[in-house]
Amino acid sequence: MKEKRLPDIVYSLVFMMIGIFSFVIAQGFPEDFIMKLGPDFYPELLSVALIILSLTLFIRTILGKNTSKFIAINIRDKRFQKVIISLGLAILYAMFLKRVGFIPITILFLFAFLLLLNIRKPLTLIAVPIVASFALWFVFQKILTVSLPIGLLSLLGY
Amino acid sequence: MDFALFINSFSNIFQFNVMLAIFIGVAGGIAIGALPGLTGTMGVALLVPFTFGRPSAEGLGMLIGIFSGSMYGGSISAILINTPGTPSAAATSLDGYPLSKKGQAGRALSMSLFASFSGGMIGVIIMTFMSPIIAKAALEFGYVEYFALALFGLSIIISITNESMIKGLISGIFGLLIATIGMDPTSGYPRYTFGRMELLSGPSFIPVLIGLFAVAEVFNSIENLSTQQKLDTKIDRYLPSLTDIKRSTKNIIKSSIIGTAIGSIPGAGGDIAAFVAYGEAKRSSKHPELFGTGEIEAIAAPEAANNACMGGAMIPLLSLGVPGDAITAVLLGAFIMQGLQPGPLLYQEHIDVVYNVFSSMFIANIVMLIFGIIGIRFFVKVITIKKEILFPIIFCLCIVGSFSMRQNIFDIWLSLIFGVIGYLMIRAKFPLSPILLALILGPMAESNLRRSLTVSQGDPSILLSRPIAIGLYIIALLSIISSVIKQKKIRKRLESQSQEKL
Numbered sequence: 001m002k003e004k005r006l007p008d009i010v011y012s013l014v015f016m017m018i019g020i021f022s023f024v025i026a027q028g029f030p031e032d033f034i035m036k037l038g039p040d041f042y043p044e045l046l047s048v049a050l051i052i053l054s055l056t057l058f059i060r061t062i063l064g065k066n067t068s069k070f071i072a073i074n075i076r077d078k079r080f081q082k083v084i085i086s087l088g089l090a091i092l093y094a095m096f097l098k099r100v101g102f103i104p105i106t107i108l109f110l111f112a113f114l115l116l117l118n119i120r121k122p123l124t125l126i127a128v129p130i131v132a133s134f135a136l137w138f139v140f141q142k143i144l145t146v147s148l149p150i151g152l153l154s155l156l157g158y
Numbered sequence: 159m160d161f162a163l164f165i166n167s168f169s170n171i172f173q174f175n176v177m178l179a180i181f182i183g184v185a186g187g188i189a190i191g192a193l194p195g196l197t198g199t200m201g202v203a204l205l206v207p208f209t210f211g212r213p214s215a216e217g218l219g220m221l222i223g224i225f226s227g228s229m230y231g232g233s234i235s236a237i238l239i240n241t242p243g244t245p246s247a248a249a250t251s252l253d254g255y256p257l258s259k260k261g262q263a264g265r266a267l268s269m270s271l272f273a274s275f276s277g278g279m280i281g282v283i284i285m286t287f288m289s290p291i292i293a294k295a296a297l298e299f300g301y302v303e304y305f306a307l308a309l310f311g312l313s314i315i316i317s318i319t320n321e322s323m324i325k326g327l328i329s330g331i332f333g334l335l336i337a338t339i340g341m342d343p344t345s346g347y348p349r350y351t352f353g354r355m356e357l358l359s360g361p362s363f364i365p366v367l368i369g370l371f372a373v374a375e376v377f378n379s380i381e382n383l384s385t386q387q388k389l390d391t392k393i394d395r396y397l398p399s400l401t402d403i404k405r406s407t408k409n410i411i412k413s414s415i416i417g418t419a420i421g422s423i424p425g426a427g428g429d430i431a432a433f434v435a436y437g438e439a440k441r442s443s444k445h446p447e448l449f450g451t452g453e454i455e456a457i458a459a460p461e462a463a464n465n466a467c468m469g470g471a472m473i474p475l476l477s478l479g480v481p482g483d484a485i486t487a488v489l490l491g492a493f494i495m496q497g498l499q500p501g502p503l504l505y506q507e508h509i510d511v512v513y514n515v516f517s518s519m520f521i522a523n524i525v526m527l528i529f530g531i532i533g534i535r536f537f538v539k540v541i542t543i544k545k546e547i548l549f550p551i552i553f554c555l556c557i558v559g560s561f562s563m564r565q566n567i568f569d570i571w572l573s574l575i576f577g578v579i580g581y582l583m584i585r586a587k588f589p590l591s592p593i594l595l596a597l598i599l600g601p602m603a604e605s606n607l608r609r610s611l612t613v614s615q616g617d618p619s620i621l622l623s624r625p626i627a628i629g630l631y632i633i634a635l636l637s638i639i640s641s642v643i644k645q646k647k648i649r650k651r652l653e654s655q656s657q658e659k660l
Contacts, residue, residue, distance in 0.1 A: 007585075007586050008586065011586050011588070015328055015332065018332070018335070022335055022350065025350060026349075029342075029347060029349060030345075030347060037608050037611055037612060037616065038345065038347075039342035039344070039345050039347040039349055041608065042338060042604045042607065042608065043335065043338045043349060043350075046331055046334050046335045046338070047335070049331050050328065050331045050332065050335065053324060053327050053328050053331060054328060056324055057324050057325070057328065060324070066322070073585065079380070079381045079382070079383070080381060082380050082381070083377050083380050083381050083581070086376075086377065086380055086553070087377070087574070087577075087578065090373075090553065090557065090574055090577075091574065093557060094557065094567060094570040094571060094574065097557075097561075097567065097570070098567060102558075106554055109550075109554065110550050110551065110554060113549075113550035113553065114546065114547065114550055117380070117383070117546040117549065117550065118546065119544075119546050119547065124547065128547055128550075128551070132551050132554065133554075136554060136555070136558055139208075140558055140562055144207075144208060144210065144211065144562065145211070146210075146558075146561075146562040146565060147565060148558070148561075
């Protein structure tokens, strides 16, 4: 039972912190003498509401009145690890998109992601990233005229 | 409504680019709807970037196409593999899957298509007549009424929260706080921007949307990858038989009206409309005991209702600027990105756009019918696409989509951050739709609240000074009370079920 309660306690505390944090920052907003209600009024109102609500959730959970059920996060769970790795891949993708260029990094990203999701057929592993990257490039660059980062290809004088 | 304008708007739509946009939207919508795990909201979120920089008729036409297509698409997987592709198709699987087990998948699918088309059309017609009337009434609205309207829209947060009301409220307030990031609309003071230039105009809507509804969903699906279902059904017919149509006509008309009415209530979406219509069809049937075993009327009713719901949902969206659920909130966001603010003024300043929406919806329904007949064999194949291949590509689409609007890496980070927030919230059963509604309605609530209070020099009683506003507060209160009662019932049922299991 205790394990089930833990996540809601953590979440309510996190939201409470967000409420306190935004309230404190709003204190620093300038006052508005002409309009009476300055830029701080509304965020403060919301912060207080958030603090009260998360406190309620916290108390209800402690008292055992909260009936939600959870799948607790388990770091050793393989499937959860996949989520973390996929997030890591996305972070790398965002970091290197400008430098490496859209097409090469997308091919690499898709290849790694497919491997992560247990795709082992060589043809799929090669064809899907290449076809998908060029298709995305064509749609965004050529049809929607978004200028995607060129990156390394600029070295080739493209 | 103005007939000359209405006819005229068709000439705006019958242009190659606009028609192409609607075609792509409908096809994409059906495919996304048919894929279990990809909801219509995710589809619209992923496809919104494709409408950037296009003229409003094209962009909106495509989004409307996605919206209509996904409502029908959901029934394909509901009928064939007993997994509704979208929540709105859950009622369809009750009788659709039994029919398909009897080898009559074609009969079920063609009826679903026909009912979706008829329901969609009836919904659009009602919308075309009703929404200008409501918009006209709303022209009288002042700050106080608009604040009340925003509050009313926000009360939906509670009614669309299924499990825990308090979690829905926390999500909503969290969303309202996020909406305050950026320059304060009244004084111009930058709030919560931490010196980042990119945040001055607030967190961009599209990256946040993609983060919450697509990235988070991909993370969640990676964790819950299941083995693919095999499909060996043959589609034997593409059009419903005359006897089936005759049997279902009454139900289709009734369900379409139910669907439109439910759709027009903010907070009640296609899933509720479909179940109410199913219940009504069962109640009025001569053989209610056969429902659940593969009755053709039981497919017609929910499918007509969920497509009609779309026309209904457009009424408050266009005339008041209040979205009814997550998917209409996305649509509203897309309007705003096109520089159009839905609401009564839209009918004054951009009546051409309003009529373009009406006629796009007509055309989208017809396109859906055509695609459903000739493309069903292809859309059936979509169900068998391996998720392991699909998700990486969707992830790429998320990243490119967030990047493309302002061509800026910061927006990719934004969508990843919101993806993680969304994923963590899904895990703890905090609903995400309230955040979206709050992002849309937050600025409207704040600016009108502050203007009202400035006019009254800080006296809050001004908020109760207008009868329409009071009416809206009362409706908001009633919707909250009714959903609290509904949740209590659900909880009791869950408790009794778990006791039975013990």
